[in-house]
Amino acid sequence: MQIDGVTAVLVHLAYPAAHLQTPQRFNPRCVERGVNAVLVPWQVRSEDLSATMEALRKAESLAGAIVTIPHKENAARLCDRLDGVAETLEVANVIRREPDGTLTGRILDxxxxxxxxxxxxxxxxxxxxxxxxxxxxxxxxxxxxxxxxxxxxxxxxxxxxxxxxxxxxxxxxxxxxxxxxxxxxxxxxxxxxxxxxxxxxxxxxxxxxxxxxxxxxxxxxxxxxxxxxxxxxxxxxxxxxxxxxxxxxxxMIAGQIDPFIDFVLGPAANGAAGDTA
Structure with missing residues (x-):
């Protein structure tokens, strides 16, 4: 995987983060699909989630976030909009940062x-x-x-x-x-x-x-x-x-990797060379 100045960055919000397995699946899949993106774990305490998500709005290299225990409900409340069944359930496990810095959440679990x-x-x-x-x-x-x-x-x-x-x-x-x-x-x-x-x-x-x-x-x-x-x-x-x-x-996680990529990266993922999704 080559990281450069235009690599789309995703963060995996969790507490604790040591057990996370999604980056190990997500990053090789991006390579397979020819998608210039990387997912990195971020260990964030519950009391710091609001400030963290506010900071994410300002980071233009950020494409979005994957969210896991214990943040899924609070992350949904901090989104500007929820997509699909996430709106009814008021829970999100993936967030896309829009070009204007607003956040859209969806649940794929x-x-x-x-x-x-x-x-x-x-x-x-x-x-x-x-x-x-x-x-x-x-x-x-x-x-x-x-x-x-x-x-x-x-x-x-x-x-x-x-x-x-x-x-x-x-x-x-x-x-x-x-x-x-x-x-x-x-x-x-x-x-x-x-x-x-x-x-x-x-x-x-x-x-x-x-x-x-x-x-x-x-x-x-x-x-x-x-x-x-x-x-x-x-x-x-x-x-x-x-x-x-x-x-x-x-x-459960194996079935979400391509949907994570598609939702967060949109046309950039769907039009990538080598896409086999």
Whole structure:
């Protein structure tokens, strides 16, 4: 990769940033597509996010940002506009800096996650899913599952008000569906569900508690993660022991790299030599 005076710079906003895996995928893909852009990690504390995003408006070499834990909801609030389902969910994981310095946010986590499930031949339409967590990534995944035709969706979260807020936003999407869906709040118990998803940060660190009741995991069930490091979390190990299908967090990010490039860089990416997207 050659960086020069016209290289488009993207920053990956996170706290902490040591676990990030997106730059390792994004930058080689830019090389493959002939796109003159680079993604670098930026470790930013929550209390500094507003000032950081204000600074991004002033940096003309900046094309945009990718956003991850714990910033997805606050970043959306700091954008000037939200695109697509991000407006309904009020969450963003990618931001484009416009020529006038304004910021446009979009959420791609859900599309990437559902794409990862499908790449593993996991059926979604007419099935049931438990999602543990009620943050930005959980919201995006739940929305994508609704769009994909999930029939029953339970949200489990430590704090009830946050789960209720998430369900209120999801109901706005579900109301537009032609088929009915059961939306509920309940325990982090996967018993009776076809798909169980950890959308929390539990499992990122050694000694973390399991995000759901492992004893209820059974053969025929799919257990999926959003955590990318470690690739095989304690939850996925427990699921494998119990004969369930597993999908790691890698699958979610793999499906987002080209959409990240296309959204942030627009015509510059689409017209690049060697584009194979």
């Amino acid at each position: 859900g599309d990437g996650f559902v794409g990862g499930l499908r790449a593993h031949n996991v059926a979604i339409g007419g099935r049931s899913a438990l999602i543990v967590g009620a943050g930005g990534v959980a919201l995006a995944i739940a929305a994508a599952l609704i769009e994909a035709g999930i029939a029953r969706l339970r949200v489990a979260n430590r704090t009830q008000p946050r789960a209720e807020s998430m369900l209120a936003r999801l109901r706005r999407l579900a109301d537009n569906r032609s088929t009915s869906i059961v939306l509920e709040i309940g325990a982090a118990d996967p018993a009776g569900f076809d798909i169980a998803i950890n959308a929390t940060s539990l499992g990122m660190h050694e000694g973390d508690a399991l995000p759901m009741l492992a004893e209820s995991i059974a053969p025929g069930m799919t257990v999926a993660e959003v955590i990318m490091m470690p690739k095989i979390t304690a939850l996925l190990r427990e699921a494998e022991i119990r004969g369930a299908e597993t999908v790691s967090g890698d699958a």
